[in-house]
Amino acid sequence: MTSALEMKNVWLTFAAADGSLDVLKDISIDIQSGSSVAIVGPSGSGKSSLISVAAGLEKPSRGEVSLLGERIEALSEDRLARLRRGRVSMVFQSFHLLETMTAFDNVRTPLEIAGLDCVEARADEWLERVGLSHRRLHYPGQLSGGERQRVAVARALASDPAVIFADEPTGNLDAESGRGVADLLFALTGDRETTLVLVTHDTEFASRAARVVHMRDGRIE
Numbered sequence: 001m002t003s004a005l006e007m008k009n010v011w012l013t014f015a016a017a018d019g020s021l022d023v024l025k026d027i028s029i030d031i032q033s034g035s036s037v038a039i040v041g042p043s044g045s046g047k048s049s050l051i052s053v054a055a056g057l058e059k060p061s062r063g064e065v066s067l068l069g070e071r072i073e074a075l076s077e078d079r080l081a082r083l084r085r086g087r088v089s090m091v092f093q094s095f096h097l098l099e100t101m102t103a104f105d106n107v108r109t110p111l112e113i114a115g116l117d118c119v120e121a122r123a124d125e126w127l128e129r130v131g132l133s134h135r136r137l138h139y140p141g142q143l144s145g146g147e148r149q150r151v152a153v154a155r156a157l158a159s160d161p162a163v164i165f166a167d168e169p170t171g172n173l174d175a176e177s178g179r180g181v182a183d184l185l186f187a188l189t190g191d192r193e194t195t196l197v198l199v200t201h202d203t204e205f206a207s208r209a210a211r212v213v214h215m216r217d218g219r220i221e
Ligand SMILES: Nc1ncnc2c1ncn2[C@@H]1O[C@H](COP(=O)(O)OP(=O)(O)OP(=O)(O)O)[C@@H](O)[C@H]1O
Pocket: 014, 021, 023, 041, 042, 043, 044, 045, 046, 047, 048, 049, 050
């Protein structure tokens, strides 16, 4: 088995007026390709920070981060973008869909940017898998929260990425829509070699991952 993500002795420190704040403290974790991991812990314990550093959205203050076999902590934005393109996807609590694009274009455009083939057919196929074919030409503002997140899931999965980082993907949804999105994420990643790294407050959702990692005060317990 190879590592999809490896963090070694990672610290994330922010300067504050009254000194510095260690948000991640000596984090080491190894996540195997194709596995699923849920990161849980109290509010402010560093879960989102961990995922940001793991995905290369934030540089660690110290330590090493390897994503898909490549050390990323010192990579330029350009190289990082190239590494992530089509291979690393994110799903956020607040969906992050482009409001001026239809559901179809929200799914299609990143595929085009990644230079993949058959982007229109793929976008349609994934909208169908998340049960939204009939809403393909609707804009995010015309969709419910659960529907928007299903578009975001289709967008994340359509490139057949190696890794998906999902930060509280059900955090803005009611229980039923949340369950639907959780079902989709596990169903659609379970039958492929996709690594799923998930932050959630929902213990039932977390327990569906192969491994649950507990964080407290910037550390893995
Ligand atoms: N840019 C920043 N500057 C200063 N402090 C920050 C910054 N980003 C995050 N923090 C602090 O880092 C700590 C961890 O935040 P983080 O968002 O990672 O926690 P979390 O476990 O995901 O919390 P929640 O469950 O509430 O989303 C918090 O105390 C937060 O205020």
